[in-house]
Amino acid sequence: MKIRFKIRLIKNTFLFWLALACSTTVSCEAQVLPGAEDTAAYFPMLQNKKVGIVAHQSSLIAQQEQTIHLADVLIKNNIDLQKVFAPEHGFRGTADAGEKIENQVDTKTQLPIISLYGKNRKPTSKQLQEIEIMIFDLQDVGVRFFTYLSTLHYVMEACAENNIPLIVLDRPNPNTNYIDGPVLDLKNKSFVGMHPVPIVYGMTIGEYAKMINGENWLKNQLKCDLTVIPVQNFTHNTPYTLSVRPSPNLPNEKSIALYPSLCLLEPTEVSVGRGTSTQFQIYGHPDFPDTGFSFTPQSNFGSKNPKHKGQVCYGKDLTQVDKPDKVELKWLINAYSHFPEKESFFLKGFERIAGVSSLQTQLENGESEASIRSSWTAGLASFKKIRLKYLLYP
Numbered sequence: 001m002k003i004r005f006k007i008r009l010i011k012n013t014f015l016f017w018l019a020l021a022c023s024t025t026v027s028c029e030a031q032v033l034p035g036a037e038d039t040a041a042y043f044p045m046l047q048n049k050k051v052g053i054v055a056h057q058s059s060l061i062a063q064q065e066q067t068i069h070l071a072d073v074l075i076k077n078n079i080d081l082q083k084v085f086a087p088e089h090g091f092r093g094t095a096d097a098g099e100k101i102e103n104q105v106d107t108k109t110q111l112p113i114i115s116l117y118g119k120n121r122k123p124t125s126k127q128l129q130e131i132e133i134m135i136f137d138l139q140d141v142g143v144r145f146f147t148y149l150s151t152l153h154y155v156m157e158a159c160a161e162n163n164i165p166l167i168v169l170d171r172p173n174p175n176t177n178y179i180d181g182p183v184l185d186l187k188n189k190s191f192v193g194m195h196p197v198p199i200v201y202g203m204t205i206g207e208y209a210k211m212i213n214g215e216n217w218l219k220n221q222l223k224c225d226l227t228v229i230p231v232q233n234f235t236h237n238t239p240y241t242l243s244v245r246p247s248p249n250l251p252n253e254k255s256i257a258l259y260p261s262l263c264l265l266e267p268t269e270v271s272v273g274r275g276t277s278t279q280f281q282i283y284g285h286p287d288f289p290d291t292g293f294s295f296t297p298q299s300n301f302g303s304k305n306p307k308h309k310g311q312v313c314y315g316k317d318l319t320q321v322d323k324p325d326k327v328e329l330k331w332l333i334n335a336y337s338h339f340p341e342k343e344s345f346f347l348k349g350f351e352r353i354a355g356v357s358s359l360q361t362q363l364e365n366g367e368s369e370a371s372i373r374s375s376w377t378a379g380l381a382s383f384k385k386i387r388l389k390y391l392l393y394p
Helices: 001-021 040-044 070-076 148-162 205-214 253-266 330-338 350-354 358-364 369-374 376-390
Strands: 050-055 062-065 067-070 082-085 112-115 135-139 166-169 226-229 284-286 313-317
Touching: 040 148, 040 166, 050 070, 050 284, 062 070, 070 082, 112 313, 135 148, 135 350, 148 166, 166 205, 166 369, 205 226, 253 330, 253 350, 284 330, 313 330, 330 358, 350 358, 358 369
Parallel strands: 050 082, 050 135, 082 112, 135 166, 166 226
Antiparallel strands: 062 067, 284 313
16 A cells, blocks of 8 residues: 555656646647758758758757757758858848848858849849759748748749759748738739738748749749748647747847738838837837827837937837737727828838738728728638648648
Protein backbone atom coordinates (compact mmCIF):
# COMPACT_ATOMS: atom_id res chain seq x y z
CA MET A 1 0.00 0.00 0.00
CA LYS A 2 2.84 2.41 0.80
CA ILE A 3 4.47 1.75 -2.57
CA ARG A 4 1.21 2.39 -4.43
CA PHE A 5 0.66 5.58 -2.46
CA LYS A 6 4.17 6.78 -3.32
CA ILE A 7 3.65 6.13 -7.03
CA ARG A 8 0.29 7.90 -6.93
CA LEU A 9 1.82 10.84 -5.09
CA ILE A 10 4.63 11.19 -7.64
CA LYS A 11 2.12 10.93 -10.48
CA ASN A 12 -0.19 13.53 -8.95
CA THR A 13 2.72 15.87 -8.23
CA PHE A 14 3.88 15.57 -11.85
CA LEU A 15 0.39 16.29 -13.15
CA PHE A 16 0.08 19.28 -10.84
CA TRP A 17 3.30 20.87 -12.10
CA LEU A 18 2.41 20.03 -15.71
CA ALA A 19 -0.98 21.71 -15.32
CA LEU A 20 0.65 24.70 -13.66
CA ALA A 21 3.13 25.05 -16.49
CA CYS A 22 0.38 24.84 -19.09
CA SER A 23 -1.66 27.48 -17.29
CA THR A 24 1.18 30.01 -17.04
CA THR A 25 3.84 30.97 -19.54
CA VAL A 26 4.89 27.57 -20.84
CA SER A 27 3.01 26.31 -23.89
CA CYS A 28 2.16 22.62 -23.99
CA GLU A 29 1.32 22.78 -27.68
CA ALA A 30 3.85 21.91 -30.34
CA GLN A 31 5.95 24.87 -31.39
CA VAL A 32 5.07 26.59 -34.65
CA LEU A 33 8.05 26.21 -36.98
CA PRO A 34 8.31 28.31 -40.18
CA GLY A 35 9.29 26.50 -43.37
CA ALA A 36 12.81 27.94 -43.19
CA GLU A 37 13.41 25.90 -40.02
CA ASP A 38 12.82 22.61 -41.89
CA THR A 39 16.25 22.63 -43.53
CA ALA A 40 16.14 18.86 -44.08
CA ALA A 41 13.27 19.40 -46.51
CA TYR A 42 15.00 21.87 -48.81
CA PHE A 43 18.77 21.75 -48.26
CA PRO A 44 19.08 18.64 -50.46
CA MET A 45 17.40 20.59 -53.29
CA LEU A 46 20.15 23.22 -53.07
CA GLN A 47 23.17 20.94 -53.22
CA ASN A 48 25.53 21.64 -56.14
CA LYS A 49 23.25 24.47 -57.33
CA LYS A 50 23.84 28.19 -57.72
CA VAL A 51 21.25 29.70 -55.43
CA GLY A 52 19.46 33.06 -55.29
CA ILE A 53 17.39 34.24 -52.36
CA VAL A 54 14.61 36.77 -51.85
CA ALA A 55 14.93 37.76 -48.20
CA HIS A 56 14.73 40.56 -45.66
CA GLN A 57 15.28 41.18 -41.94
CA SER A 58 12.68 38.60 -40.85
CA SER A 59 14.27 35.75 -42.83
CA LEU A 60 15.60 34.12 -39.68
CA ILE A 61 16.25 30.58 -38.45
CA ALA A 62 16.54 29.53 -34.82
CA GLN A 63 19.76 27.57 -34.31
CA GLN A 64 21.48 26.67 -31.08
CA GLU A 65 19.42 29.07 -28.95
CA GLN A 66 19.97 32.04 -31.27
CA THR A 67 18.38 33.38 -34.43
CA ILE A 68 20.51 33.54 -37.54
CA HIS A 69 19.70 35.07 -40.90
CA LEU A 70 18.88 32.48 -43.54
CA ALA A 71 21.60 33.84 -45.84
CA ASP A 72 24.21 33.24 -43.13
CA VAL A 73 22.89 29.73 -42.50
CA LEU A 74 23.09 28.86 -46.19
CA ILE A 75 26.68 30.09 -46.43
CA LYS A 76 27.62 28.28 -43.22
CA ASN A 77 26.31 25.04 -44.74
CA ASN A 78 28.32 25.49 -47.94
CA ILE A 79 25.32 26.34 -50.10
CA ASP A 80 26.51 28.27 -53.16
CA LEU A 81 24.55 31.45 -52.53
CA GLN A 82 25.08 33.84 -55.43
CA LYS A 83 22.79 36.82 -54.91
CA VAL A 84 20.23 38.37 -52.60
CA PHE A 85 17.08 39.99 -54.02
CA ALA A 86 15.61 42.58 -51.65
CA PRO A 87 11.95 43.75 -51.44
CA GLU A 88 10.55 47.05 -50.18
CA HIS A 89 12.46 48.29 -47.09
CA GLY A 90 15.61 46.48 -48.24
CA PHE A 91 17.55 43.40 -47.17
CA ARG A 92 18.05 44.61 -43.59
CA GLY A 93 14.66 46.32 -43.40
CA THR A 94 15.75 49.90 -42.70
CA ALA A 95 14.24 51.87 -45.59
CA ASP A 96 11.09 53.99 -45.39
CA ALA A 97 7.85 52.87 -46.99
CA GLY A 98 8.02 53.80 -50.66
CA GLU A 99 11.72 54.69 -50.49
CA LYS A 100 13.56 53.56 -53.61
CA ILE A 101 16.19 50.92 -52.84
CA GLU A 102 19.45 50.82 -54.79
CA ASN A 103 21.53 47.77 -55.69
CA GLN A 104 24.37 47.34 -53.22
CA VAL A 105 26.64 44.84 -51.47
CA ASP A 106 25.76 43.33 -48.11
CA THR A 107 28.50 44.38 -45.70
CA LYS A 108 28.25 41.18 -43.64
CA THR A 109 28.23 38.54 -46.38
CA GLN A 110 29.67 40.56 -49.30
CA LEU A 111 26.81 39.22 -51.41
CA PRO A 112 25.45 41.44 -54.16
CA ILE A 113 21.97 42.74 -53.29
CA ILE A 114 19.59 43.32 -56.19
CA SER A 115 16.75 45.70 -55.35
CA LEU A 116 13.23 44.64 -56.31
CA TYR A 117 11.75 47.93 -55.17
CA GLY A 118 12.18 50.95 -57.40
CA LYS A 119 12.53 50.88 -61.17
CA ASN A 120 13.41 47.17 -61.12
CA ARG A 121 10.55 45.26 -59.46
CA LYS A 122 11.05 42.03 -61.36
CA PRO A 123 14.35 40.13 -61.64
CA THR A 124 15.73 40.42 -65.16
CA SER A 125 17.08 37.52 -67.19
CA LYS A 126 20.55 39.02 -66.82
CA GLN A 127 20.21 39.18 -63.03
CA LEU A 128 19.10 35.55 -63.00
CA GLN A 129 21.78 34.33 -65.40
CA GLU A 130 23.86 32.58 -62.73
CA ILE A 131 20.89 31.29 -60.71
CA GLU A 132 19.82 27.65 -60.92
CA ILE A 133 17.29 27.68 -58.08
CA MET A 134 15.61 30.49 -56.13
CA ILE A 135 14.46 30.70 -52.50
CA PHE A 136 11.71 33.07 -51.38
CA ASP A 137 11.51 33.77 -47.63
CA LEU A 138 9.58 36.91 -46.69
CA GLN A 139 7.40 37.39 -43.61
CA ASP A 140 3.96 38.49 -44.74
CA VAL A 141 1.16 40.04 -42.63
CA GLY A 142 -1.79 38.80 -44.67
CA VAL A 143 -2.89 42.12 -46.16
CA ARG A 144 -3.43 42.79 -49.88
CA PHE A 145 -1.54 46.09 -50.02
CA PHE A 146 1.60 44.73 -48.34
CA THR A 147 3.98 44.81 -51.31
CA TYR A 148 5.71 41.50 -50.59
CA LEU A 149 2.83 39.80 -52.45
CA SER A 150 3.65 41.78 -55.59
CA THR A 151 7.31 40.90 -55.18
CA LEU A 152 6.27 37.25 -54.93
CA HIS A 153 4.26 37.57 -58.15
CA TYR A 154 7.14 39.07 -60.12
CA VAL A 155 9.68 36.60 -58.75
CA MET A 156 7.41 33.69 -59.73
CA GLU A 157 6.95 35.18 -63.18
CA ALA A 158 10.68 35.73 -63.70
CA CYS A 159 11.47 32.21 -62.51
CA ALA A 160 8.84 30.78 -64.86
CA GLU A 161 10.25 32.74 -67.82
CA ASN A 162 13.79 31.58 -67.07
CA ASN A 163 13.02 27.95 -66.12
CA ILE A 164 14.26 28.40 -62.56
CA PRO A 165 12.57 26.35 -59.80
CA LEU A 166 11.30 28.41 -56.86
CA ILE A 167 11.16 27.29 -53.24
CA VAL A 168 8.82 29.31 -51.02
CA LEU A 169 9.66 28.88 -47.35
CA ASP A 170 6.26 29.41 -45.80
CA ARG A 171 5.75 31.51 -42.67
CA PRO A 172 2.72 32.02 -40.41
CA ASN A 173 0.38 34.88 -41.19
CA PRO A 174 -0.52 36.84 -38.02
CA ASN A 175 -3.79 38.01 -39.66
CA THR A 176 -4.85 34.66 -41.07
CA ASN A 177 -7.90 34.10 -38.83
CA TYR A 178 -10.41 36.13 -40.87
CA ILE A 179 -11.24 37.22 -44.41
CA ASP A 180 -12.68 40.66 -45.04
CA GLY A 181 -12.74 43.82 -47.12
CA PRO A 182 -13.63 44.65 -50.71
CA VAL A 183 -12.18 42.39 -53.39
CA LEU A 184 -9.83 44.35 -55.64
CA ASP A 185 -11.25 45.46 -58.97
CA LEU A 186 -8.49 44.85 -61.53
CA LYS A 187 -8.92 48.35 -62.96
CA ASN A 188 -7.26 49.47 -59.70
CA LYS A 189 -4.40 47.00 -60.09
CA SER A 190 -1.01 48.33 -58.94
CA PHE A 191 2.08 47.30 -56.98
CA VAL A 192 0.01 47.65 -53.79
CA GLY A 193 -2.60 45.26 -55.11
CA MET A 194 -2.19 43.00 -58.12
CA HIS A 195 -4.82 40.30 -57.64
CA PRO A 196 -8.61 40.07 -57.14
CA VAL A 197 -8.45 39.36 -53.41
CA PRO A 198 -9.95 41.14 -50.37
CA ILE A 199 -7.93 43.37 -48.04
CA VAL A 200 -7.48 40.46 -45.62
CA TYR A 201 -7.39 37.13 -47.45
CA GLY A 202 -6.69 34.56 -44.71
CA MET A 203 -3.79 32.68 -46.32
CA THR A 204 -0.10 32.18 -45.69
CA ILE A 205 2.29 33.41 -48.34
CA GLY A 206 2.93 29.80 -49.42
CA GLU A 207 -0.78 29.23 -49.95
CA TYR A 208 -0.95 32.54 -51.81
CA ALA A 209 1.87 31.44 -54.12
CA LYS A 210 -0.12 28.31 -54.99
CA MET A 211 -3.13 30.51 -55.77
CA ILE A 212 -1.09 32.75 -58.09
CA ASN A 213 -0.04 29.65 -60.02
CA GLY A 214 -3.38 27.90 -59.92
CA GLU A 215 -5.47 30.90 -60.97
CA ASN A 216 -3.17 31.69 -63.93
CA TRP A 217 -2.36 35.18 -62.64
CA LEU A 218 1.16 35.19 -64.10
CA LYS A 219 1.70 36.82 -67.49
CA ASN A 220 0.70 34.68 -70.48
CA GLN A 221 -0.65 32.08 -68.03
CA LEU A 222 2.86 30.98 -67.16
CA LYS A 223 3.35 28.34 -64.48
CA CYS A 224 6.15 28.58 -61.96
CA ASP A 225 7.97 25.39 -60.93
CA LEU A 226 6.91 25.92 -57.32
CA THR A 227 7.72 24.05 -54.12
CA VAL A 228 6.27 25.25 -50.81
CA ILE A 229 7.99 24.16 -47.61
CA PRO A 230 5.09 24.33 -45.13
CA VAL A 231 4.90 25.69 -41.62
CA GLN A 232 4.80 22.94 -39.00
CA ASN A 233 2.19 22.77 -36.21
CA PHE A 234 0.12 25.62 -37.65
CA THR A 235 -3.56 26.25 -38.38
CA HIS A 236 -5.31 29.38 -39.60
CA ASN A 237 -6.48 29.99 -36.04
CA THR A 238 -3.08 29.57 -34.40
CA PRO A 239 -2.04 32.81 -32.67
CA TYR A 240 1.40 33.88 -33.80
CA THR A 241 3.52 36.82 -32.68
CA LEU A 242 6.36 37.96 -34.92
CA SER A 243 9.74 38.22 -33.24
CA VAL A 244 11.02 40.81 -35.73
CA ARG A 245 9.05 43.69 -37.23
CA PRO A 246 8.13 42.78 -40.85
CA SER A 247 8.57 46.41 -41.92
CA PRO A 248 9.86 49.54 -40.14
CA ASN A 249 6.41 50.95 -39.36
CA LEU A 250 4.91 47.74 -37.97
CA PRO A 251 6.77 47.63 -34.66
CA ASN A 252 4.60 45.23 -32.67
CA GLU A 253 1.66 42.83 -32.56
CA LYS A 254 -0.90 45.60 -32.10
CA SER A 255 0.25 47.57 -35.15
CA ILE A 256 0.14 44.42 -37.29
CA ALA A 257 -3.41 43.68 -36.10
CA LEU A 258 -4.64 47.23 -36.81
CA TYR A 259 -2.74 47.68 -40.07
CA PRO A 260 -5.47 46.22 -42.37
CA SER A 261 -7.96 48.80 -41.07
CA LEU A 262 -5.80 51.86 -40.49
CA CYS A 263 -3.95 51.62 -43.80
CA LEU A 264 -7.19 52.85 -45.41
CA LEU A 265 -6.30 56.20 -43.82
CA GLU A 266 -2.85 56.30 -45.43
CA PRO A 267 -4.02 57.83 -48.75
CA THR A 268 -5.92 60.56 -46.88
CA GLU A 269 -4.86 63.71 -45.04
CA VAL A 270 -4.92 61.79 -41.74
CA SER A 271 -1.76 60.57 -39.97
CA VAL A 272 -1.64 56.98 -38.75
CA GLY A 273 1.28 57.62 -36.43
CA ARG A 274 4.23 57.44 -38.78
CA GLY A 275 6.95 59.48 -37.10
CA THR A 276 5.93 58.27 -33.62
CA SER A 277 6.59 55.06 -31.67
CA THR A 278 2.99 53.89 -32.08
CA GLN A 279 2.69 53.62 -35.84
CA PHE A 280 -0.63 52.12 -37.00
CA GLN A 281 -1.98 52.27 -33.45
CA ILE A 282 -3.15 55.90 -33.45
CA TYR A 283 -4.58 58.35 -35.93
CA GLY A 284 -5.14 62.09 -36.05
CA HIS A 285 -4.90 65.42 -37.81
CA PRO A 286 -4.02 68.99 -36.78
CA ASP A 287 -7.57 70.16 -37.59
CA PHE A 288 -9.43 67.44 -35.67
CA PRO A 289 -11.18 68.56 -32.46
CA ASP A 290 -9.11 68.22 -29.28
CA THR A 291 -10.64 65.29 -27.39
CA GLY A 292 -7.74 64.83 -24.98
CA PHE A 293 -5.34 62.78 -27.11
CA SER A 294 -2.64 64.22 -29.35
CA PHE A 295 0.71 63.35 -30.92
CA THR A 296 3.39 65.15 -32.92
CA PRO A 297 5.05 63.25 -35.79
CA GLN A 298 8.82 63.68 -36.07
CA SER A 299 11.52 62.09 -38.22
CA ASN A 300 12.40 58.63 -36.90
CA PHE A 301 13.37 55.12 -37.94
CA GLY A 302 11.25 54.15 -40.94
CA SER A 303 9.80 57.62 -41.52
CA LYS A 304 12.17 60.43 -42.39
CA ASN A 305 9.42 62.83 -43.46
CA PRO A 306 6.15 61.77 -41.85
CA LYS A 307 2.83 63.38 -42.66
CA HIS A 308 2.23 66.55 -40.56
CA LYS A 309 5.82 66.50 -39.31
CA GLY A 310 6.25 68.79 -36.31
CA GLN A 311 2.52 69.54 -36.04
CA VAL A 312 0.30 68.57 -33.14
CA CYS A 313 -2.30 66.05 -34.35
CA TYR A 314 -5.50 65.41 -32.40
CA GLY A 315 -7.24 62.08 -32.72
CA LYS A 316 -7.63 58.63 -31.25
CA ASP A 317 -5.37 56.27 -29.33
CA LEU A 318 -6.09 52.63 -30.30
CA THR A 319 -3.21 51.02 -28.42
CA GLN A 320 -5.60 49.35 -25.98
CA VAL A 321 -8.29 48.10 -28.38
CA ASP A 322 -8.80 44.38 -28.90
CA LYS A 323 -7.45 42.71 -32.02
CA PRO A 324 -10.09 43.13 -34.74
CA ASP A 325 -11.73 40.13 -36.40
CA LYS A 326 -12.70 42.20 -39.44
CA VAL A 327 -11.58 45.24 -41.39
CA GLU A 328 -12.81 48.03 -39.12
CA LEU A 329 -14.46 50.87 -41.02
CA LYS A 330 -15.47 52.93 -37.99
CA TRP A 331 -12.10 54.71 -37.75
CA LEU A 332 -12.14 55.71 -41.41
CA ILE A 333 -15.75 56.90 -41.09
CA ASN A 334 -14.93 58.78 -37.88
CA ALA A 335 -11.92 60.50 -39.44
CA TYR A 336 -13.90 61.54 -42.52
CA SER A 337 -16.78 62.87 -40.43
CA HIS A 338 -14.44 65.07 -38.35
CA PHE A 339 -12.39 66.39 -41.24
CA PRO A 340 -13.42 70.00 -41.90
CA GLU A 341 -12.74 70.15 -45.66
CA LYS A 342 -14.27 66.98 -47.06
CA GLU A 343 -13.24 67.69 -50.65
CA SER A 344 -9.53 67.46 -49.71
CA PHE A 345 -9.73 64.44 -47.37
CA PHE A 346 -8.81 61.80 -49.97
CA LEU A 347 -5.36 61.81 -51.53
CA LYS A 348 -4.23 60.31 -54.81
CA GLY A 349 -4.09 56.54 -54.53
CA PHE A 350 -7.05 55.90 -52.24
CA GLU A 351 -8.68 53.66 -54.85
CA ARG A 352 -5.48 51.61 -55.16
CA ILE A 353 -5.42 50.92 -51.41
CA ALA A 354 -9.17 50.34 -51.13
CA GLY A 355 -9.05 48.22 -54.28
CA VAL A 356 -12.40 49.61 -55.44
CA SER A 357 -13.70 52.99 -56.59
CA SER A 358 -16.95 52.60 -54.68
CA LEU A 359 -15.61 53.01 -51.13
CA GLN A 360 -14.76 56.70 -51.54
CA THR A 361 -18.15 57.35 -53.13
CA GLN A 362 -19.92 55.48 -50.33
CA LEU A 363 -18.16 57.57 -47.69
CA GLU A 364 -18.90 60.81 -49.52
CA ASN A 365 -22.57 59.82 -49.78
CA GLY A 366 -22.75 59.11 -46.05
CA GLU A 367 -23.59 55.41 -46.41
CA SER A 368 -23.70 53.41 -43.20
CA GLU A 369 -21.06 50.85 -42.31
CA ALA A 370 -23.64 48.07 -42.71
CA SER A 371 -24.50 49.26 -46.21
CA ILE A 372 -20.84 49.44 -47.22
CA ARG A 373 -20.17 45.96 -45.85
CA SER A 374 -23.13 44.49 -47.71
CA SER A 375 -21.53 45.61 -50.98
CA TRP A 376 -18.58 43.32 -50.24
CA THR A 377 -20.65 40.16 -49.67
CA ALA A 378 -20.75 38.68 -53.18
CA GLY A 379 -17.06 39.28 -53.84
CA LEU A 380 -16.02 37.73 -50.53
CA ALA A 381 -18.18 34.65 -51.12
CA SER A 382 -16.64 34.12 -54.55
CA PHE A 383 -13.09 34.58 -53.24
CA LYS A 384 -13.60 32.13 -50.36
CA LYS A 385 -14.44 29.38 -52.87
CA ILE A 386 -11.21 30.07 -54.78
CA ARG A 387 -9.18 30.22 -51.56
CA LEU A 388 -10.29 26.76 -50.44
CA LYS A 389 -8.48 25.13 -53.37
CA TYR A 390 -5.05 26.24 -52.17
CA LEU A 391 -5.08 25.84 -48.40
CA LEU A 392 -2.24 23.89 -46.79
CA TYR A 393 -3.51 24.20 -43.22
CA PRO A 394 -6.88 23.61 -41.51
